[in-house]
Amino acid sequence: MTVFDSLVGQDAAIDELSRAAAAAGDLIAGRPVQPGAMTHAWLFTGPAGSGRSVAARALAAAVQCDREPAGCGSCAACHSVLAGTHPDVRQVVPEGLSIGVNEMRAVVGLAARRPSLGRWQVVVIEDADRLTEGAANALLKAIEEPPERTLFLLCAPSTHPDDVIVTIRSRCRVVGLRIPPAAAIARVLIADGVDPETAEWAAQASGGHIGRAKRLVRDADARQRRAAVLAIPAQLTSLSACFSAADHLVQAAEAEARALHEDLDTTESEELKVALGAGGTGKGATTAARGSAGVLKELERRQKSRATRLQRDALDRALVDLASFYRDVLLVQAGAEVPASHPDFAADVSMVARSIDQAGALRRLDEVLACREAIELNVKPRIAVEALTAALRLP
Numbered sequence: 567m568t569v570f571d572s573l574v575g576q577d578a579a580i581d582e583l584s585r586a587a588a589a590a591g592d593l594i595a596g597r598p599v600q601p602g603a604m605t606h607a608w609l610f611t612g613p614a615g616s617g618r619s620v621a622a623r624a625l626a627a628a629v630q631c632d633r634e635p636a637g638c639g640s641c642a643a644c645h646s647v648l649a650g651t652h653p654d655v656r657q658v659v660p661e662g663l664s665i666g667v668n669e670m671r672a673v674v675g676l677a678a679r680r681p682s683l684g685r686w687q688v689v690v691i692e693d694a695d696r697l698t699e700g701a702a703n704a705l706l707k708a709i710e711e712p713p714e715r716t717l718f719l720l721c722a723p724s725t726h727p728d729d730v731i732v733t734i735r736s737r738c739r740v741v742g743l744r745i746p747p748a749a750a751i752a753r754v755l756i757a758d759g760v761d762p763e764t765a766e767w768a769a770q771a772s773g774g775h776i777g778r779a780k781r782l783v784r785d786a787d788a789r790q791r792r793a794a795v796l797a798i799p800a801q802l803t804s805l806s807a808c809f810s811a812a813d814h815l816v817q818a819a820e821a822e823a824r825a826l827h828e829d830l831d832t833t834e835s836e837e838l839k840v841a842l843g844a845g846g847t848g849k850g851a852t853t854a855a856r857g858s859a860g861v862l863k864e865l866e867r868r869q870k871s872r873a874t875r876l877q878r879d880a881l882d883r884a885l886v887d888l889a890s891f892y893r894d895v896l897l898v899q900a901g902a903e904v905p906a907s908h909p910d911f912a913a914d915v916s917m918v919a920r921s922i923d924q925a926g927a928l929r930r931l932d933e934v935l936a937c938r939e940a941i942e943l944n945v946k947p948r949i950a951v952e953a954l955t956a957a958l959r960l961p
Contacts, residue, residue, distance in 0.1 A: 569627040569637040569644055573617050574754055574776055575746030582741060583621065587628030587636035594685050594715075605739045606712040609694075609720045609730060612743030614886075615775025618721035621743060622690045623648060625719060626655050630684040643684060654684040658691045662871030665691070667700030674708040677716050687716040694720040695729040702731050709737045745774035748905070755783060771908060773890055778883070791818060795884045799891055799930075799958060800914040808955040815884055815955075816948050823876035878941055881951070885938045888958075892931040895919045899927060921960045933957040 570580045589603035608625065610618040627647035628637030638644060646652040658665060658673055677689045691697075697705065709718055718738075722729045725740060748769040754776065755765035760783050771792065772779035781788045798811045890907035891914075897904050898919040906912065922930070937954040941947055 568635065568639045569624040569631075569648065571639070572620050573624060573743075575750040576617060576621070576743055579621060579741050579743055583625050583628065584635065584637070587625060587631070590629040590686065591632070591636050606716065607709045607718045607720070607734075607738040609722065609725065609735060609738035609740045610743060611722055611724050611729075611740060613723065613745055613774070615773070615777060616743040616745055617776065618743060619690070619692045621741065622692070622719040622721055623657075626652075626688040626690055626717070629686050629688065629717060630655065632685065647688075652684060654681045654686065655688045655690065658689065660693050660696045661875070662868055663875050664696045664698050664871075665693070665701050666698055667704055670697065670701035670704045674704055677708065677718075678713045681715060685715070687713070688719065689717070690719045690721075692721050694722045694734075702734060706731070706734050706737075709734060746776060748774070751776055751779050755779060767910070770905060771910075773886060773907060791822070791884070792887055794818065795887045796891055796908055796911045797914065798955070799888065799895075799918050800960075802955060802959045805956065805959065808959050809952060812948065812952040812955040815881065815951050819877050819880035819884065819947070822880040823873055877947065881941060881947055882938060885934055885941075885954075889931060889934045889938075891915065891918075892927050892934065895922075895927045896924065896931070899924050918960070926961075930958050 568584075570584060573580055586604050589599045592599045593604060608622070610621050612618050624637065627639075627644045630643040630647055630652060631637050631641055632643065633641050643652065647655050650657060656673055656676060658669070673689055677687050679687065681687050691705070705718070708716075712718070720730065720734070720738060724730075725735050727735075730738075748766070751769035751772065751774070752762070752765040755768060756762055758780075760768070764783060768779040768782045771782060778788075782792065794814065798815070802808050802811060887908075891911065894906045894908055894911075894915045895918050897906060898915055906915070908915070919927070933954055937950050940950040
């Protein structure tokens with residue numbers, strides 16, 4: 567078993583990354599390397615759930631591995647990289663709405679050092695599309711003049727300028743990932759001990775997102791949230807029903823986000839207060855407490871940004887389910903013999919397919935996608951979702 571086994575349904579990418587990892591080992595050993603086999607900057611693109619960050623971490627582990635083949639998956643280097651504890655591999659994961667310039671400058675500064683334990687300094691930037699303009703410029707300078715034995719691994723949905731600026735894109739080697747087929751996801755779930763019938767259902771209902779397929783299998787709340795969302799299209803028979811559905815969607819997203827961040831917020835705040843001298847006595851503790859207001863305010867700002875991001879992500883998952891529902895409606899209307907995304911909601915899909923024509927289904931699908939974009943552009947979620955549910959109303 568190698569570190570690349572976690573990349574599901576990505577055979578072409580695995581071959582490319584395996585060759586690059588072998589070339590990285592040859593470079594360290596001073597052996598000749600085929601031109602273009604290895605580069606200092608990589609950009610992993612693909613839809614959500616395709617495994618962008620998984621691919622980046624796998625390459626990071628493989629280049630630190632000193633065994634044959636590179637990325638053996640069993641040595642200490644592979645285990646520590648995959649566990650997130652390797653001292654020469656830094657993962658930049660945005661908790662809030664964006665990755666700021668100060669954070670990126672700090673990471674770039676550390677990446678310029680020589681490796682302390684491993685063979686390379688590696689920076690993995692998840693969601694590189696969330697880099698602010700200043701952060702992107704700070705990263706660009708490092709990629710233009712890369713330190714020796716430093717690798718930058720970026721993850722983004724696409725190579726579009728809205729996701730990654732052109733100057734960074736042009737200096738990276740792009741690895742495009744595809745949506746894993748449902749059969750491949752089901753095999754992973756079955757290998758984890760899930761019964762075949764449940765595995766096939768979760769693989770289909772996940773929309774090609776491996777992480778979500780695993781959540782649907784293990785988390786009853788996730789299954790209930792999905793069922794509540796997919797029940798909405800057939801219920802939109804009046805304006806009051808539309809506003810009620812919008813209220814449910816927003817409140818459910820807020821509750822999900824609150825459950826994820828409240829305990830973490832409390833822990834972070836208490837730990838910071840203790841670090842700043844809360845509960846201490848004496849002149850030093852008093853002085854530290856006086857200067858803590860700004861630090862606490864900055865923590866609150868980051869926590870608020872994280873809460874907003876979690877709420878948006880929860881809403882986005884619901885909107886993806888709605889989009890796939892109308893995809894199933896179009897399949898029924900066209901009589902296409904293609905597996906449905908939500909076979910357990912076939913009755914609701916058929917009812918909606920009878921109530922609207924194909925143009926209406928396409929228009930509703932466009933409305934769902936437009937709502938996703940509006941929320942990402944900072945339109946208030948309640949306003950965006952209320953407009954959406956009104957547009958989805960059945961005739």
